[in-house]
Each structure stands twice: as structure tokens, then as C-alpha cells.
Amino acid sequence: RHAISEAKFAMETSELVGILWHQGESDSYGERYKTYEDKLLSLFKHLREELNAPDIPIIIGELGHYLGDVGFGKSAVEYKQINQILSKVAHTEKNCYFVTSKGLTANPDGIHIDAVSQRKFGLRYYEAFSKQKHVLDVLDVEHEWIEKEAKRELTKNERIFVESMKFALGQLSFEEFSINISTINESK
Incomplete structure (x- = not known):
């Protein structure tokens, strides 16, 4: 409800052109993945209906491969199952695009992506959105862009x-x- 409320508020002065979905860590334990796909599909359907945007692209970010190791991310031991669902939904649903988290690293908390990885993920999200395609590998421009940004x-x-x-x-x-x-x- 909150996301829909905020999106509708934003739509009063802006155009909604896409939805970015990056979530699942809290569903990565206790076999919650078993109901995740149905919930995700229902949520996407509801968002598109409530926002009157049946064809809006949804960019789906893969969970970090560092999960399950340390800190708050240590309990997210079923992230691989969630990632499989995220990928499946992106590859089977209309106007959904999957973005890999390959090579991204975590903050010391073990659950959130660090600043450099956020920038890389942002480039990948933009690539998926702007070209309406899945991004399944590291982009060639990432390292060069990050180096350029770091030196500015x-x-x-x-x-x-x-x-x-x-x-x-x-x-x-x-x-x-x-x-x-x-x-x-x-x-x-």
C-alpha cells in the first residue's frame, strides 16, 4: 500500500516509466522461497493494476552472492532459491528484465551492497531498462566508469x-x- 501510495503521489507531477524490484533477503530462510513466486507474481499484477500501468517494465535485481556468509546476511541461506525464482519470473513474465549481481560485494553488515557495487548495479539496471533486456553478466563499461567517477x-x-x-x-x-x-x- 505504501509503495502504491508513494507512486501515485509521484505520478501527480511525474511519469512512471519503470519499477525496480530488489528484495528477497528476508525471504531467504525458513523455506519462505516456497511461497515467494506466487507472492511476487501477485504483487507485480497488483502494482500494474493499481498504477494503471499494465505494460510498465519491471527490472528485477538478483540478490548478492555473498549472502549466507556473514553479519545480517548470514541467515539468508536460501538466497539461491530466491534468485532462481527472480530469474524465472523475469524470463517468463511480460516486460520483466533480470539483472545479475555477479561480482558485487557487501558492506560489512553482510546484507547490503557496498557503494561501488551500488554504482555497478545502477549501470546494469539502466542497461536493462534502456534496452529492455536482461543483463546476465558484468558490463564491459563498469570498471572504466567506476574508475572515472572515483577520480573526479x-x-x-x-x-x-x-x-x-x-x-x-x-x-x-x-x-x-x-x-x-x-x-x-x-x-x-
Whole structure:
């Protein structure tokens, strides 16, 4: 209900052009995968009906292959079964496209994708959406794009954020933080 409410609100001023589905970790234990496919199909049908978007593309992201190992992700031992269902649905339902998580890595919590992997996944999602096709392998452009992004100059707001994080983590004193923020604000 919340997702539909938010989508309808957004549709008051924007066009809904796709749905991104990345979920399943919480269904990756206790044999919940056995009912997952029916629930997923029902949900997609309901979303399309309620949003009056019967042909809207749904981009389905594969769960990380690191699940089941450490941290909060350790309990997601049935992620492979969920991934099989996600792939099956994407390959059999109209206007659904599957995106691999091959090679992506987790944050220390063991369940969420780290920042670099989020960027790679974003490129894959865009490829699937823009070309209306499955993305079943790592994209050739990923490494080059990530390297280019990593080397770019940070914006003023990004530099302030970095300094704020250093201060919050105790890596800077208040005096050092104040000086650094003043320097940033004085720069272009």
C-alpha cells in the first residue's frame, strides 16, 4: 500500500516509466522461497493494476552472492532459491528484465551492497531498462566508469560531507573540522 501510495503521489507531477524490484533477503530462510513466486507474481499484477500501468517494465535485481556468509546476511541461506525464482519470473513474465549481481560485494553488515557495487548495479539496471533486456553478466563499461567517477573532483557538498563524516567518526577535532569547512566554503 505504501509503495502504491508513494507512486501515485509521484505520478501527480511525474511519469512512471519503470519499477525496480530488489528484495528477497528476508525471504531467504525458513523455506519462505516456497511461497515467494506466487507472492511476487501477485504483487507485480497488483502494482500494474493499481498504477494503471499494465505494460510498465519491471527490472528485477538478483540478490548478492555473498549472502549466507556473514553479519545480517548470514541467515539468508536460501538466497539461491530466491534468485532462481527472480530469474524465472523475469524470463517468463511480460516486460520483466533480470539483472545479475555477479561480482558485487557487501558492506560489512553482510546484507547490503557496498557503494561501488551500488554504482555497478545502477549501470546494469539502466542497461536493462534502456534496452529492455536482461543483463546476465558484468558490463564491459563498469570498471572504466567506476574508475572515472572515483577520480573526479568532489563537489563542494561532497567535500563538506566527507569532512562531516571525519568529524563524526572522531578523526578530526572540532577546530580542524571548522577550519576545513571554512576553507571549503571559501573555495569555488
